[in-house]
Amino acid sequence: MNYRQAKTGKLMIDILPDKCDFCGCCVGVCPEDAIELKEAEIFIIDERCTNCSKCIWSCPIEVIKFNKKGVLSK
């Protein structure tokens, strides 16, 4: 199995794009500029993410989840 690689090991931050409202709140708190957000598209820039979880706590509608096992590559 192939895991996505963050800056600090396995990527454990999982954004569920189907649930996202594309509001930018998570982007505004990310210290690493590790979230890409277009009009209706969102994804983590793996190599910048430190798994700090600040985006999870700031998402008003619970779209980002912490995945302890690591996020699998597609």
Place this chain on the structure above:
Amino acid sequence: MKPEYDIVIVGAGPAGSIAARFAAEGGASVLMLEKDRDVGYPVRCGEAISKAGVSEFIAPDEKWISAHINKFALISPDGTEAVIEFSDAGYVLERRIFDYELAKTAAKAGAEILTRAYVNGLLFEDGKVSGVKYEYRGEQKELKAKIVIGADGVESRIGRWAGLKTYVDFREMECCVQVTASNINVKDDTLYFYFGENVAPGGYFWIFPKVNGAANIGLGVSGMVGKKKSALSFLNNFMENNFPNSPILTSIAGGVPSTITLDKISAPGIMLVGDAARQVNPLSGGGIASGMIGGSIAGKIAAEAITNNSLDHILTYDKAWHERLGKRHELFEKIKNGIYNFSDDKFNKIAHSFNKIPYEKRSLGKLFTTALFNQPSLLVDVAKIFII
């Protein structure tokens, strides 16, 4: 479109549009890029604004006014309502139309606008920002500009790419959800603010009326609260308890950077305005009026820099903003940290003492004084406003 512009503005919210207008009026060539298909949509906003906040920039027009406000109702955790009356205080807007009209005033002044243009990088020359990279209908493009103005809202990535520290401490981000619901039985001239642990700990819950019995209903909580319970679950609780059968017309999420302005909002070739500069009033979370003020100052200074051929002039923007509003926001931030951390008990006490003041003598000032007597250390901060 021209091959190059004096000023490129990223983001067509209120701050971007006003910056574009002032820059174009000042004689610069201006292009404003917006990633979304429409200017003004989606609306991520409670849409409340004071009359003064609007009138400085655009003549009030019924086509974008959804409700006329002359009362505030502050509801403490035990349900006590403290009502304050103002004459002609402000509006609940129809921002979908308002933002559009603002952009049109920029266009009338000569600014060009391009939607569906997603800016994804900056150009640099001799260490200075010298333009933008952007994606337009699937094609990657570049555009040179003497000055780039980041008006890209809560995300504020443009500034980061220019080396400014723009991200907000998650504890200072108000993480919001809001629904616009129909059949809401509230007075259409009153803004309702609810406080308390159960509705919006460390923030507030709002009901802002709109035309024909609709209302914006929402709340913001800090990321610190969101760690334990999301804004969405607070909203769901409130709706189930109060308006279980009201049809929901729109629901949105959003972030309000409820903090003081960034340390630096300009650098060679770049300026930041509105939410991107963190110019929101940290006490109320309102950012439409202050964003337009930031935009006007930046647009004017940018045009002066172009016409006088002295690009370093843009660095005077930080001070100009600080004098106009930045300084005041620092005080509001302190008051916010005092007030929003009150216990439920304290909120109740304030509402009870406030309601003892005769109705016609109540004012926002009196409310603050009442609140202050419950937290004397805040008096020192407020005293400072008269000294600074």
